[in-house]
Amino acid sequence: MFAYWEREFAGDLEKGIGSVKPPERVAVIGAGIIGASVGWNLARQGAEVVFIDAGRPGEGVTNWSFSWVNASNKTVRKSYFDLNVAGMAAYRELAEAIGPDSWWYPGGHLRWADDPVAEAKFLKTADLLASWDYRVEVYTGAEVRRRLEPALTVPDGVPVMFYPDEAWVHGRHLVGRLVGEAIASGAELRSGVAVREIGTGADGSVRTVALSDGSGLDVDFVVNAAGPGASQVAELVARHLPMRREPGVVTRISCDRVPISRAMHAPHIEIRPDGDASMLLHSREIDALIDTVEDSAELARLLHESVRHVVPELGDSRVVEARVANRPIPADGFPSVGAVPSVPGYYEAVSHSGITLGPVIGRLLASEILSGKRDEMLADFRPERFRP
Structure with a gap:
C-alpha cells in the first residue's frame, strides 16, 4: 500500500498541482523533528533543501523531550485535538513509508492519579475523548499489572486510563533517518553554524541567508523551525513571534x-x-x-x-x-505554522508537541510551499495571529 505522501502528491499531479515548479532552494533553519519533517517532505518532491542547525540534527530539544505521540493531552481546543490526531495518523503512515527501525514504539500509554481530584479530572477527560471517537480503555491497577505492566506498584483499585493508539518516538533516531533520506534526495546539511542574517529583496521577499561561518546562500524560501530560538530567527525579518519561557x-x-x-x-x-x-x-x-x-x-x-x-x-x-x-511554545500555547504574508517566502514551523506534530506539519507545510495552497487544518494556527 502506498504511504499517505505518495497518494497525496500523486493526486496533486493528476490535478495539475504537482506540476508547479519547485523552488530552487529552501533553507530550513533547525534540524529537529519539525525541521527534519519539513525538509524531508520538500526534498522528496524535488525542492533543493538546505538544513541549517547550530548543533547536530535531532540533538537539541528533540532529544530532550518526553517524545510522547498523543492527542489525549490536547483537548483544550477541538481543532488542536484534530491536528494531533492527524499527527498520530501521519506517524503510522511514516513508519510504513520509511520503516519503523529503532525510532517507532506504538505500545500505548497509561495514566493514573493518586488523589481524587486528579482522578476525577482524568476520568472526565477520558469520557470526552471517547465522545470524540478516541480510543480509551479504563482498567484497575490490578488489571494493569496482570495484563500490561507487572513491574508497577499501582494500587489494585485505582482506575488507570489506557490509550492504545498512542506511542513514543526516539526523536534523534527519527531525525537522523529523515535528514539522511533528504540528503540522499539531494538536500544539503550545514551543521554547527547559526543564521546571522536573512536578506530581502526590493519587494520584501526573502533572497539570502548569511551564516556564522561567513558563508551565504541564495534562497527562494526560508522555513523557521528553530525551536526555542525561533523568535530570534523571526527578528531577522523584523517579525515579532512571542514565545513562552517554559x-x-x-x-x-x-x-x-x-x-x-x-x-x-x-x-x-x-x-x-x-x-x-x-x-x-x-x-x-x-x-x-x-x-x-x-x-x-x-x-x-x-x-x-x-x-x-x-x-x-x-x-x-x-x-x-x-x-x-x-520548550518551543508560542505565547498562546498553540503552533505557529505557515506563511507570514508581510514577508513573502518566509514560513514558520514552531510548536510545542513537536514530536506528535512533526510529520503532519512537515507534510502540510511542504504542500503549502510547493503548491501555494493553505490547508484548513492549520487555519487556527497561522502565524499572522501574532501581530506587532
Missing part, C-alpha cells in the same frame, strides 16, 4: 533490564523506555523547581528518587545524563 528537565537512567514496555504518566513522574538498557524520566513538579535548583544533577536525583516509588526494580538503576531545555 524550561523542562529530562533525565536518562541506565538499568540492566527495562522493566516497562510503554510510556506512562504515573503520579508525580512520567516514565518511558529509551532503548534496551535505558529509560527516560520527566516531571512537571520537578520542572517547577528549575529556577530554584540550579544544579541539573540535583533535579536528576529527585526524578530518580520519584521513579523508584512507581517501579521498585529501578532502585539499582543510575542516572546517566540530565539536561534542562526550553
Whole structure:
C-alpha cells in the first residue's frame, strides 16, 4: 500500500498541482523533528533543501523531550485535538513509508492519579475523548499489572486510563533517518553554524541567508523551525513571534533490564523506555523547581528518587545524563505554522508537541510551499495571529 505522501502528491499531479515548479532552494533553519519533517517532505518532491542547525540534527530539544505521540493531552481546543490526531495518523503512515527501525514504539500509554481530584479530572477527560471517537480503555491497577505492566506498584483499585493508539518516538533516531533520506534526495546539511542574517529583496521577499561561518546562500524560501530560538530567527525579518519561557528537565537512567514496555504518566513522574538498557524520566513538579535548583544533577536525583516509588526494580538503576531545555511554545500555547504574508517566502514551523506534530506539519507545510495552497487544518494556527 502506498504511504499517505505518495497518494497525496500523486493526486496533486493528476490535478495539475504537482506540476508547479519547485523552488530552487529552501533553507530550513533547525534540524529537529519539525525541521527534519519539513525538509524531508520538500526534498522528496524535488525542492533543493538546505538544513541549517547550530548543533547536530535531532540533538537539541528533540532529544530532550518526553517524545510522547498523543492527542489525549490536547483537548483544550477541538481543532488542536484534530491536528494531533492527524499527527498520530501521519506517524503510522511514516513508519510504513520509511520503516519503523529503532525510532517507532506504538505500545500505548497509561495514566493514573493518586488523589481524587486528579482522578476525577482524568476520568472526565477520558469520557470526552471517547465522545470524540478516541480510543480509551479504563482498567484497575490490578488489571494493569496482570495484563500490561507487572513491574508497577499501582494500587489494585485505582482506575488507570489506557490509550492504545498512542506511542513514543526516539526523536534523534527519527531525525537522523529523515535528514539522511533528504540528503540522499539531494538536500544539503550545514551543521554547527547559526543564521546571522536573512536578506530581502526590493519587494520584501526573502533572497539570502548569511551564516556564522561567513558563508551565504541564495534562497527562494526560508522555513523557521528553530525551536526555542525561533523568535530570534523571526527578528531577522523584523517579525515579532512571542514565545513562552517554559524550561523542562529530562533525565536518562541506565538499568540492566527495562522493566516497562510503554510510556506512562504515573503520579508525580512520567516514565518511558529509551532503548534496551535505558529509560527516560520527566516531571512537571520537578520542572517547577528549575529556577530554584540550579544544579541539573540535583533535579536528576529527585526524578530518580520519584521513579523508584512507581517501579521498585529501578532502585539499582543510575542516572546517566540530565539536561534542562526550553520548550518551543508560542505565547498562546498553540503552533505557529505557515506563511507570514508581510514577508513573502518566509514560513514558520514552531510548536510545542513537536514530536506528535512533526510529520503532519512537515507534510502540510511542504504542500503549502510547493503548491501555494493553505490547508484548513492549520487555519487556527497561522502565524499572522501574532501581530506587532
